[in-house]
Amino acid sequence: MGPVIFVEVLDHRGRVARRQRYDTFPVHLGRAYTNEVILDDRTVCPAHARIDLREDGALQIEDLGSVNGMRLPGARSRVVTVPVATGVTVRLGRAAVRVCTPDHPVPPALREADASLTRIVEGMSTGGVLGVIAAAMAVLVADFGVSTTDASAVTSTLEFAFGVTIGLGFWAAAWATIGRLAGRRFRYLKHLAWVAGGAAGLAVLARVSRYTDFVFPNADGLAAIIGIAGAALAGTILYGHFAIADVMRRRTRLITVGAVAVAAFAASEAIPDDPDEGTFTDLTVTYTIEPLPRWMVPTTDLADFLEEAGAARRAVDRLAEEDAPSALPPRPGEEGEDLPQ
C-alpha cells in the first residue's frame, strides 16, 4: 500500500471545513474543476499547486507558478516546495490547506463538563432564546412596576419597558456588530438574550442587596460580598458577549474582563469621596424602607442603638478636628442659606 494522505481545507479560523483521503498521486489543488481539491477563494489560481511523490519516495507540495504563491503560515516569503510531514499547513493565496497522514497524533476525548459557553449558546434554539428574552424582560418590568409610586403606574411601567428594550437592543446590536466585523456571525438574538438575562440578574441582585441592607444595616461584610457578586455578574455578562461574538481565545477574554474589572475598580477608588458628602442644610438620608415582614427583621435594643449611635458622633468629632473653624467666615449675605431675614 502506497502513501495515504488526508487533505484538509481549513476555514479562516483554522478549523477543518472539509477533509478528503487520497491514496493516488499527484493530487492537484486549485480553483478549477479539474483539480482533486477545489478551493473557492479568488486568490487561488485555477491550477495552483500539487502534491506529488519525489524520486526518493517522499511526498511534497509544489507550487505550480501561481500568482499569489505558496507560503508557510506566518511567513512572508513564498516557497516553491514544501515537504509533507503530518500536520503541515500551507497557504495558497488566502486559502489554507493542511496535509495529514494516518499517523497524525490526536489527543484523547474531552469530558462533557468542559464544554465551553459557546457550545451552550450555539445549542439553543431560537425558541429557547426568545423564551429567555421574554422571561428576563418580565423580571425587569415586574421589578420596576411593582414598586413604582408614579401617579400612573401603568404608563411609567410601559415607559420603563420601552426604555429598557431600546437600551438592551442597542447594546446587543453593538456586540453583534463587533462579532460580525471580526468575521463571525451576527447572532443578535443570542446577544440580546444574554444581556437581558444578565440585566434581570443584576436587578434581582440589587433587590436582594437592598433587602439585606435593610435587615442587616451595619453588616459591612455582607454588603461587600453582595458587591463582589454584582461585579462577578457584570464580568460574566461581558465575558459572555465575547464568547457569543466568538472573538478572542478563552484566555484573552478572561484577561480582558479582568482588566476591565481592575480598571473600573481603580477608577472608582481614584475618584475621591466628597468630604462634604451630605450637605449642610438639607440632610438627605439614603436609607430605604423595604416591605419585609416583621419576623424577618432582627431588632436591637433602644439603649444599644443609642450607644452605637455614638459612632456618628465620633465621626463628626473627627471631622471637626480636621476642620478648624475658618479664620475668615464669609461676609454676611454671601452665603445665602437661611438668613434670619
Place this chain on the structure above:
Amino acid sequence: MPVAHRIRLTFLLGQALAAPATAQVTPESRAGVDVFDRFAPAVAAIRVMETNSNAKSASGSGFFVTADGHLVTNYHVIADWVLTPARYAVEVDFPGDTTARAEVLAVDVVNDLAVLRVDAPQRVVLRFARAGASQGDRLYAFGFPGDMGITIVEGTYNAYVEHMYHPRLHFTGSLNPGMSGGPTVNRAGEVVGVNVATAGNQLSMLVPAAHADSLLAAVLAPGYAPPADFVPTIGADVAGDRSRYVERLLAEPFPTVRLDRFQVPTRPAPFFECWGETDTEARERWEYLDHQCVTDDELFVSEDYVGSAALVFHRVVRSDTINRFRFAQLLTESFQVNSFWTGGHLGEVTPFRCHRDNVGVGGHAFVAVLCTRKLLRFADLYDVVFKAATLGVGTIGLETTLQMSAIQFDNALRVMRAFLESITWAP
C-alpha cells in the same frame, strides 16, 4: 416636609445688604415729643466695621446706662465681632456727632444681650424699670432703622409673648431692622425691654429689662474682667441653657395625640405650638396625616446659625389600595429628604453623619436613624436629627422626626429615648 405655619422671627439687625426700611410713624402726642427730647440722647447707633474694607457689616442700636459710657445692646448686633474679633471693630455714634470705638465687656447669648463701653462720659443715661408695665401701657421704642437716623416708635405693651421658652415681651409697634439693641421705655424713660426681633406687622419682641439689668450688674461688680475670648463663654451659656431646656422637656411624660392608630408625642412643653394637616389628593391612592410641633424660640448664635431649639414632626402614611412594594417605596421617598432648619455651612458645622439600625421598643419595631453634625465654634455642641419609621404594619406607616440644635449629645439621646418610648399603637 409640609409648609411650616410658624412665624419666622426677623431679627432687627441692620445689615450692609438689607433692604431699605419703610418710613416710621412719628408720634403726635406731647408725651411722645417729651420722651424723645429727654431720652433720645441716651440712644446710640452701633456699627460693626470690617477692618479690611472699612465698611460696616452690621448695624444696630444701643443705649447708655452709666455715666462712664457703658451701653446695652443685643448680642446679635455685635456677633460678627464676638466670633471673629480680629476682623472687625465696634463703633458707636452718639450725640455731639461723635464716633468712638467700643469695647465689648459682656455677652449673654441666651437673652441676646451685650454690654459695651466707650471711653467717653455720658450726660444722659437710662435706668431700668423696676416695676412691671401693665398690658395696654404706652411704650416708646428708640433706634436707628436702616439709614434713617434716630427714630422713636410709639406702641403698646402687651405683656409676655405666650409660649416662648426664653421670655420675651410683646410690643405692638413697628420695629425695623437696625433698631436691635435700642431701648423701649415707658413714659418715665425707664427701660422696659430691649428691642430684639419682629415677627411681622407690628408684632415685635423685647428682651425683658431685668436680664439687661443683671448683665450690667455683673459687669459693674468689682473685680470683673471681660474674657479674652468670648467664644468659649458663649458655648458654655448655650450648653447651660440647653441643659435646662432638656430638663424642662423631660420633667413630665410627653402628652400624646392620636394619628390614625398611632399615639405619638406632641407638645413636649407649653412653649411648643403644634399644627396638623391631612393631605389627600383625589388622584393619589394614599394619604398623609401630618402633625408638627415647633417652638418659636430662636437662639441667634451667628449670622449663619440661628438655632431653633427643637422640632417634632410626625407623618402617618396610609393607603388602602396600593401593594406593599409600592407602599414601601412611598415610605422611602418620604423618609429620605429632610431639611434642617438651622442653617449652617462650611466653617460653622461639620457635615452630617448618620447611624442606622432596626430598633425594638416596647414590642414594636422601628427603622431608626440618628444623624448628627458638630458645631465647630463651640465645644461639645451638636445638631441632632432622629428619624424613625414603623416596621411591619401593613400599608400604614408612621414616620417621625425629632430635630434638636446646639445641644449636648447625651442630652439629645435622653430626649430621643423618651420620645421613641412614648410612641404606641393599637395593632
